Amino acid sequence: MANVTLKDVRKTYAGGFEAIKGISLDVGDGQFCVLVGPSGCGKSTLLRMIAGLETTTSGAIDIGGRVVNEIEPAERDIAMVFQNYALYPHMSVYNNMAYGLRNRRMAESEIDTRVNEAAKILELGALLQRKPRQLSGGQRQRVAMGRAIVRQPKVFLFDEPLSNLDAKLRIAMRVEIRKLQRRLKTTSIYVTHDQLEAMTLADILVVMNGGQVEQLGNPLAVYQKPATTFVASFIGAPPMNLMPLRDAGGFQPNREGILGVRPEDLTISGDAPTGGLALDLTVEAIERVGAETYVYGLRSQLGDAPTVSARPGELPPGEVLVRLPGQDAPAIGQPVRAVAPREKLHLFSADGRSRLEL
């Protein structure tokens, strides 16, 4: 049980590349903190610095009231679950879990108790004598979790632990991890690039980009009030529609800025709500996924310069996505008007770096 506190933590590689540009973070005892961001944003590096697998250039990493910058990984009282599980291939499941305890010269009887207890929690009892290669992906994942649990560490560190599993198993394991963490009440830091995992697991969500914290807070608060256009398009799937303010359906035309509206907040209707947004669209494509339908429309008010760049995962300029419940949708090529009330709109500065009051 411990807090994890980072104070202005930085990492500069020998070549001069600055991977972590000053991050401060406070994870309370028993909280589940998720670091999320696109690949290369430094989230894994930060986790490995907390684990002690990477050196820290400056700043302080504090685990349970002790600055651990100069302390070996084994002495930090942490346990880590790796993306590829990193199970010892030549050891049985039992020995994989017991190895770390044996290295600490724990009594065999105590090791046996802990391993069997972890095996019971994770339903690994029948597999204890198997080798990792005889297990399925989900079982290996559970062994990796077991290896972390038996240590009874102050902090669990997860490095994209579910990315090697197929979609269904990933959802099942996601729920299991959350339940397990609630039950053990161990402070956890979890790295993922999957915003859905991040939203569902986190007590504290840390959205990272380019070695910096873009936004930090309760996941729903981040979803409801994204601080930058990066967060707005990264959190939430499908991503938020962003458009230059002057193109936004005649909405406050004399201001510069970027207007955002989530696909689920748009409805197709004839009349614009007072003070709200009304976009005239031509339907380009329709995706029916069953419970809901995605309508891709092209804005008829298209400015000369697309000020919002299309990064991966974002919509191309001029395209607006509307998410409708059910299966009813307009025909392709049909002109429609998509509207959203004023309180559902998000306004950002022209560079996308800050959120403005509407």
Added chain:
Amino acid sequence: MVEHRPWNDIIAYTILTLAVFVVAFPVYLALIASTHDAATVVSGNLPLLPGHHTLENYYRAVFVGGSRTSREPVGHMLMNSFISATGIALGKILISILSAYAVVYFRFPFRQTAFWIIFITLMLPVEVRIYPTYKVVADLHLLDTYAGLILPLIASATGTLLFRQFFMTVPDELLEASKIDGAGPFRFFKDTLLPLSITTIAALFVIQFIYGWNQYLWPLLITTQDSMQTIVTGIKKMLTTTDELAEWQLAMATAILAMLPPVAVVVFMQRLFVRGLVETEK
């Protein structure tokens, strides 16, 4: 899609059979010669069927030695060969696995330089550095000792390269997991790397045992007493007689005996490392 043309098979098998014959016939002749008495072998008309002196010839070769040449019996030479070949193979494995571990897992100054120096020694086999090596061994009073037979041959760039390649395929996460599990460099080596390297070690042992067994020039140079000579040099000496007939039947028996241990090593270890290759998943 498998093409099946009977003529292709016939031609292929004919060529293979011929090749096997070319390789195996001299061995067969040696085997036959070792079963006849001296007169039959020297007569110039060697029969193609085994004779009746098998046990006698092998008994004399192994335990008595030649009657007219004052050579050691083969049993002792086999032992010498076995000790030096095993010593060379194990020594090479020990040195190369440790140096590869250092080169791959430790960041020390001039690491790349060290690696390239090891690499360059590939171009310096015993034959090239024979004079300085002999001088060093002689000055250390290692002539006519097992240490003299073994030590100069055990530095192995081949083994280091082989282990380096293997270590580089071991995922970094295993090292990191070991670090978090509280295993230091020695524990990681002993508990994780060594068990994973078993197949590589077996493969290297086969190669290096045969290399050590087949050494000719080096043992010939540094052994002066018959009691220290290896079987490969011993065969040659059996044929060097001044004014007597060489005892070909004994030389052939010795040659056959010299072939057996490497064959045994290949047959036995091959199964071990093939099984290892099939079962191990990294």
